[in-house]
Amino acid sequence: MLNFFQLLGLLGSLKGITADSVASPCVLKLCEGGGAEMINKSNPQQFQQFSANFISNTDLAQACNFASFAPTSESLPLQRAEWIKYLGVYANLEYKANQVYNAVKENYLCLARVAASKASSVKPTVAWMEYNDNIWSFTTETLKMKYVEDAGGENVDESIGKITYNTSNPDDLEQLHAILCTVDVVIDGTNTSDPTGYTMSTFVENVGVADTSCFAFLANQSLWRYDKRLQNASNTLDWFDGAVSQPQLVLADLTEALFPTGNYTTTYFRNLAKEESVVNITADMCDRDTSTALEPTIIPCS
Numbered sequence: 001m002l003n004f005f006q007l008l009g010l011l012g013s014l015k016g017i018t019a020d021s022v023a024s025p026c027v028l029k030l031c032e033g034g035g036a037e038m039i040n041k042s043n044p045q046q047f048q049q050f051s052a053n054f055i056s057n058t059d060l061a062q063a064c065n066f067a068s069f070a071p072t073s074e075s076l077p078l079q080r081a082e083w084i085k086y087l088g089v090y091a092n093l094e095y096k097a098n099q100v101y102n103a104v105k106e107n108y109l110c111l112a113r114v115a116a117s118k119a120s121s122v123k124p125t126v127a128w129m130e131y132n133d134n135i136w137s138f139t140t141e142t143l144k145m146k147y148v149e150d151a152g153g154e155n156v157d158e159s160i161g162k163i164t165y166n167t168s169n170p171d172d173l174e175q176l177h178a179i180l181c182t183v184d185v186v187i188d189g190t191n192t193s194d195p196t197g198y199t200m201s202t203f204v205e206n207v208g209v210a211d212t213s214c215f216a217f218l219a220n221q222s223l224w225r226y227d228k229r230l231q232n233a234s235n236t237l238d239w240f241d242g243a244v245s246q247p248q249l250v251l252a253d254l255t256e257a258l259f260p261t262g263n264y265t266t267t268y269f270r271n272l273a274k275e276e277s278v279v280n281i282t283a284d285m286c287d288r289d290t291s292t293a294l295e296p297t298i299i300p301c302s
């Protein structure tokens with residue numbers, strides 16, 4: 001969530017972070033420089049020294065200086081980004097917050113229009129799927145499905161009978177393979193403790209298939225993960241921070257995945273089929289004064 005603070009230029013007034021790790025160069029720099037400290041969230045009395053605390057888990061017992069901040073409770077990309085206005089009210093930066101949100105929204109809608117025009121002849125079929133404990137499941141999350149639609153794709157689940165496939169079950173495995181033979185783009189959202197080590201062969205192994213010849217997404221090199229930006233040598237992904245406040249970057253990435261130009265460097269997504277590696281985020285990548293606001297990245301769009 002810290003990207004919201006950066007967009008409003010509030011990092012300078014950030015004094016403590018309860019997360020164990022962050023995937024933001026300038027927050028890391030601030031912590032290393034002693035500007036902000038990591039707080040042990042098991043010790044509630046530590047919070048009382050701050051004038052406001054923002055928490056994203058609304059289930060926690062709330063002290064009076066807690067304000068709930070829950071952009072990820074929203075199921076649509078722009079609604080999540082709109083939470084910057086809520087932060088703006090707390091910080092007396094309503095004007096700036098509206099300005100940032102309007103720029104993000106305008107860019108997102110423009111990119112969606114361009115994607116829709118690319119999709120006018122044929123919509124690529126996209127499988128956004130996760131592997132957990134021998135089970136592959138296709139996403140049913142509104143957020144992810146909306147991103148795919150806005151990028152000009154068609155979600156695979158609109159045409160399949162069921163969502164989960166047990167790879168230990170031969171019938172399931174056969175059906176899973178048949179579905180994957182109809183897919184143009186795969187997004188593998190499998191949670192792993194070691195994103196750096198997750199490659200195309202990890203995917204193929206988890207799908208449990210020897211013959212991948214009917215997989216067009218492999219022939220066409222379109223197998224993606226959203227773990228490109230992470231804190232150095234960790235599994236803390238910027239997908240859960242920067243991508244929430246700047247959904248236009250996610251949409252631009254997905255549009256490139258669905259309609260490759262080869263001319264756009266993605267921010268959050270990396271292509272396993274092209275052996276693209278992660279970007280290790282470190283404090284020395286912070287190239288601006290941490291007290292100034294981060295400008296949202298506006299993608300050229302017309």
Ligand SMILES: *[C@@H]1O[C@H](CO)[C@@H](O)[C@H](O)[C@H]1NC(C)=O
Pocket residue numbers: 040041042043
């Ligand atoms: C945080 O505080 C709890 C309770 O006081 C303690 O058990 C735990 O070891 C602390 N964690 C760290 C990382 O200091």
Ligand SMILES: *[C@@H]1O[C@H](CO)[C@@H](O)[C@H](O)[C@H]1NC(C)=O
Pocket residue numbers: 134135166167168169
């Ligand atoms: C998957 O299938 C195997 C073999 O039939 C079974 O033992 C296992 O319990 C199944 N897993 C789930 C989560 O249903």
Ligand SMILES: *[C@@H]1O[C@H](CO)[C@@H](O)[C@H](O)[C@H]1NC(C)=O
Pocket residue numbers: 191192193
């Ligand atoms: C990913 O798995 C780890 C444990 O390996 C867990 O702590 C974390 O919450 C999971 N992340 C998500 C987004 O589910």
Ligand SMILES: *[C@@H]1O[C@H](CO)[C@@H](O)[C@H](O)[C@H]1NC(C)=O
Pocket residue numbers: 216217219220
């Ligand atoms: C690869 O993609 C191109 C255009 O994106 C498409 O025309 C072609 O049929 C695809 N090839 C396979 C094997 O899916």
Ligand SMILES: *[C@@H]1O[C@H](CO)[C@@H](O)[C@H](O)[C@H]1NC(C)=O
Pocket residue numbers: 232233280282
């Ligand atoms: C990144 O992590 C690796 C492995 O833990 C470590 O050796 C390296 O010093 C780290 N780099 C930075 C800049 O922190």
Ligand SMILES: *[C@@H]1O[C@H](CO)[C@@H](O)[C@H](O)[C@H]1NC(C)=O
Pocket residue numbers: 196232233277278279280
């Ligand atoms: C990122 O860090 C991991 C773990 O330290 C390392 O294995 C990998 O080579 C690094 N990747 C890049 C592109 O620096």
Ligand SMILES: *[C@@H]1O[C@H](CO)[C@@H](O)[C@H](O)[C@H]1NC(C)=O
Pocket residue numbers: 261263
């Ligand atoms: C690639 O991008 C550059 C700069 O945005 C543009 O001038 C060029 O025409 C693009 N090339 C292709 C093949 O789209």
